[in-house]
Amino acid sequence: MDREAFQERFGLIGESAALKQVIDKVVQVADTDITVLLQGESGVGKDVTAKAIHEISNRKHNDLVIVNCGAIPEGIIESELFGHEKGSFTGAHEAREGYFEKANGGTIFLDEIGDTPANVQVKLLRVLESGEYFRVGSSKLRTTDVRVIAATNKDLWQLVQEESFREDLFYRLDTVKVKLPPLRDRPDDVIPIFRKFVTEFSAKYDSVFKGFSDEAKELLVSYRWPGNVRELRNVAEQLVVLEKSQFIDTDKLQKYLKGRQHSGATDNLPVLADQNERNKNGAFGNDDQKLIYRALVELQSDIGDLKKMLANFLYSTFSQKNIKALPQNIQDEVNKPENSGMDIDIGNAAEEDIGVESYAEADISEEETEDDAFSEFFTSDDIPSIEKTEQFLIEQALRKYEGNRRKASEALGISERTLYRKLDQYGLQ
Numbered sequence: 333m334d335r336e337a338f339q340e341r342f343g344l345i346g347e348s349a350a351l352k353q354v355i356d357k358v359v360q361v362a363d364t365d366i367t368v369l370l371q372g373e374s375g376v377g378k379d380v381t382a383k384a385i386h387e388i389s390n391r392k393h394n395d396l397v398i399v400n401c402g403a404i405p406e407g408i409i410e411s412e413l414f415g416h417e418k419g420s421f422t423g424a425h426e427a428r429e430g431y432f433e434k435a436n437g438g439t440i441f442l443d444e445i446g447d448t449p450a451n452v453q454v455k456l457l458r459v460l461e462s463g464e465y466f467r468v469g470s471s472k473l474r475t476t477d478v479r480v481i482a483a484t485n486k487d488l489w490q491l492v493q494e495e496s497f498r499e500d501l502f503y504r505l506d507t508v509k510v511k512l513p514p515l516r517d518r519p520d521d522v523i524p525i526f527r528k529f530v531t532e533f534s535a536k537y538d539s540v541f542k543g544f545s546d547e548a549k550e551l552l553v554s555y556r557w558p559g560n561v562r563e564l565r566n567v568a569e570q571l572v573v574l575e576k577s578q579f580i581d582t583d584k585l586q587k588y589l590k591g592r593q594h595s596g597a598t599d600n601l602p603v604l605a606d607q608n609e610r611n612k613n614g615a616f617g618n619d620d621q622k623l624i625y626r627a628l629v630e631l632q633s634d635i636g637d638l639k640k641m642l643a644n645f646l647y648s649t650f651s652q653k654n655i656k657a658l659p660q661n662i663q664d665e666v667n668k669p670e671n672s673g674m675d676i677d678i679g680n681a682a683e684e685d686i687g688v689e690s691y692a693e694a695d696i697s698e699e700e701t702e703d704d705a706f707s708e709f710f711t712s713d714d715i716p717s718i719e720k721t722e723q724f725l726i727e728q729a730l731r732k733y734e735g736n737r738r739k740a741s742e743a744l745g746i747s748e749r750t751l752y753r754k755l756d757q758y759g760l761q
């Protein structure tokens with residue numbers, strides 16, 4: 333297959349020398365079993381290229397298994413990749429094959445490979461070198477025959493320098509490196525790709541804008557496109573839908589680009605108020621003020637949550653003696669009833685009955701407190717309602733297991749899902 337046929341078949345538009353070079357290399361190696369490392373910023377086309385390589389390889393009749401190594405929680409990535417045996421960890425009710433097993437005979441695409449945890453990197457190296465691996469919880473050596481395509485938006489060599497990526501794995505992956513250049517480095521590609529998206533979206537939404545001014549075209553080409561082709565696609569879609577029958581000049585186009593026009597610290601602000609959107613005194617307009625206000629309120633609430641989390645953590649981790657050694661303002665926060673891990677809503681009378689308010693203040697051990705609370709609660713003359721008892725037990729269980737909901741639900745003999753529902757029902761955090 334030649335370059336033009338490849339571009340045509342996979343809809344990869346572009347006329348820049350940089351893209352042509354990339355495609356030539358891809359076509360050259362696609363029909364082999366060689367490992368390919370795709371490198372490039374987010375949205376440059378790594379995913380679509382990996383799929384294309386598989387589609388024209390001699391493995392195309394078998395599976396292409398796509399794994400986003402950065403999206404799988406660290407605790408389960410090994411079993412996801414290599415599978416596990418029944419009973420090998422809590423929750424492993426059945427034996428399960430992993431992605432390498434599924435991809436046997438086909439291709440595995442390891443996206444965001446730079447995010448693979450260190451303990452799994454060593455196992456990846458082995459399977460890449462010899463095709464050998466073990467399921468979690470098994471000592472039986474298995475083999476798989478996979479072609480590996482990996483992708484990263486990070487500089488893997490830099491990760492090696494920082495010792496977060498194994499050097500041997502780096503060299504193993506670095507066999508054929510395909511660097512997909514960012515869109516800003518191939519301005520010749522912008523208009524052709526944009527045209528393709530506009531045609532597609534116009535057909536999809538039965539909508540079209542009237543045309544484009546020359547200045548607007550220039551702006552499209554000179555814009556930095558931090559989100560690369562994905563961002564260009566989004567802009568095309570928005571213009572087709574939101575600017576139906578309109579003529580697009582730079583002002584109109586700016587609306588869809590301006591949030592990302594500038595680079596630097598202001599990129600992190602929720603609002604980028606353009607000078608021309610401010611009033612004559614240079615003050616922010618109404619909408620800007622609202623957005624800034626909303627952002628500040630959210631920030632305040634986030635800080636409040638963080639304070640609570642920290643206070644809860646300190647309360648459950650530190651002894652009262654240690655808490656007393658903390659600065660007074662932190663002690664005050666920790667000793668607030670809602671942060672002392674005892675924010676159950678059981679009414680004042682019941683609180684007094686079981687001595688809840690003394691938890692944060694008394695210099696007594698946790699175990700004594702729990703025992704007291706239980707005996708007082710259950711020997712009280714007033715029979716507490718089932719609801720109050722339930723709340724009390726949930727709170728005690730959470731307290732005993734330091735907020736660990738899985739352990740608490742196990743102790744209570746209910747599912748974790750039921751526990752969540754009850755916490756919600758009783759307004760407990």
Ligand SMILES: Nc1ncnc2c1ncn2[C@@H]1O[C@H](COP(=O)(O)OP(=O)(O)OP(=O)(O)O)[C@@H](O)[C@H]1O
Nearest residue numbers: 343344345346373374375376377378379380561562
């Ligand atoms: N040259 C191109 N011509 C047409 N469409 C393209 C081109 N390059 C990329 N695209 C499209 O841009 C979008 C983003 O591409 P893709 O998902 O492959 O990027 P990526 O590099 O894998 O991004 P990420 O790292 O975020 O996963 C997709 O819709 C893809 O089809």
